[in-house]
Amino acid sequence: MQTAQTSGTRATCGRGGPYVSISGIRVSVGVSIGIAVAPQDGGEEIMRRADLALYRTKGEGRNGYRFYEAEMDERIEARRALSTELRGALDRNEFLLYFQPIVTKEGRIRAFEALVRWNHPKRGFVSPADFIPLAEETGVIIPMGEWILQQACVIAAAWPSDISVAVNLSPIQFRHSDLVLLVNSALQESGLAASRLELEVTESVFLEATPAIKTALVKLRERGVRLSVDDFGTGYSSLSYLRRLAFDKIKIDQCFVRDLPHEQSGAAIVRAIIDLATSLKMTVIAEGVETEAQRRCLLSLGCHELQGYLFSRPVPAEEANVLASQQGLRRGKIQAA
Structure with missing residues (x-):
């Protein structure tokens, strides 16, 4: 278990997953990550493509990560149309x-x-x-x-x-x-x-x-x-x-x-x-x-x-x-x- 504490707020990571204790109230912490890699995923487009990967992560239940795939662009375009x-x-x-x-x-x-x-x-x-x-x-x-x-x-x-x-x-x-x-x-x-x-x-x-x-x-x-x-x-x-x-x-x-x-x-x-x-x-x-x-x-x-x-x-x-x-x-x- 790892713990960090500042200003009365206690952050803990244990078997049950990460959570924050604020004034005695336990607040769960979740993280969703979208990843795009340069240079293969482009330079100017890298942030937008990382955002597409993040969108997919959230759509699949959150608390995970996904790398950008070209198919994500195709799905977004089809959805937009x-x-x-x-x-x-x-x-x-x-x-x-x-x-x-x-x-x-x-x-x-x-x-x-x-x-x-x-x-x-x-x-x-x-x-x-x-x-x-x-x-x-x-x-x-x-x-x-x-x-x-x-x-x-x-x-x-x-x-x-x-x-x-x-x-x-x-x-x-x-x-x-x-x-x-x-x-x-x-x-x-x-x-x-x-x-x-x-x-x-x-x-x-x-x-x-x-x-x-x-x-x-x-x-x-x-x-x-x-x-x-x-x-x-x-x-x-x-x-x-x-x-x-x-x-x-x-x-x-x-x-x-x-x-x-x-x-x-x-x-x-x-x-x-x-x-x-x-x-x-x-x-x-x-x-x-x-x-x-x-x-x-x-x-x-x-x-x-x-x-x-x-x-x-x-x-x-x-x-x-x-x-x-x-x-x-x-x-x-x-x-x-």
Whole structure:
């Protein structure tokens, strides 16, 4: 162990890694390093390339180091080009909505989750895993999110009155837009009943639960809109928010469903979530259901609603309209695009 001490601050490095003790408070220290070497990595470009290597180190989990590689420049350029094209995609009408059914224990469609897709004129369909993070970084998620909300409500208004629509919200929408005003506008213009709109909020919102965010959630709830905690159990769960904000639903992340029924620890976690939600009078939805064995296991654990490829892949609005008009959903019989 090595220790250095100055002005009442004690820095220590031991088996648990480096940390600093300030007034009795232990503060962990982490280091991420990006390395570029002269002359092979250039002279004028060496700092920029070291920064690219640092960016990669942080992206891979921090507390490590990476040497610059030419491929890093290629990835940054590709990302920059995609970001530029994303900014004008909404004006060029390149976004469209797909819908994935959420079904009851009996297999009846209870709701559809609205999922945005980007149909690039040259690239074709761009993966949401690629463009959603970019949209959040660049702020495009604000107008995109407003468009998704408006379109989802308009489309859902044509469905039978017992079928709802679920729309995902980004934490950025809470910070940089008047979400309550946008929701009220979308409901009024579409004629959709507030009780048929479900807003899915990720647990990361709890980290930034400012008074403004709390107020927005309360106003939405009072408006009659349903609130759902998305990907429950994978982020920063706060049970106090489930009690104080009275969410209507909890959505179990597919990582807990994937290995059912064989993974006992996964089954135990799912059972605990279902028991908790049931005691709070909340509905539990399991996503990522792909096999009949998973469906049976989830139902035996008390799950209320299901979503996944076993029932249907996400489908365009036209096909969702057809499914919505049917009385039930036959597993394995859906021809999804």
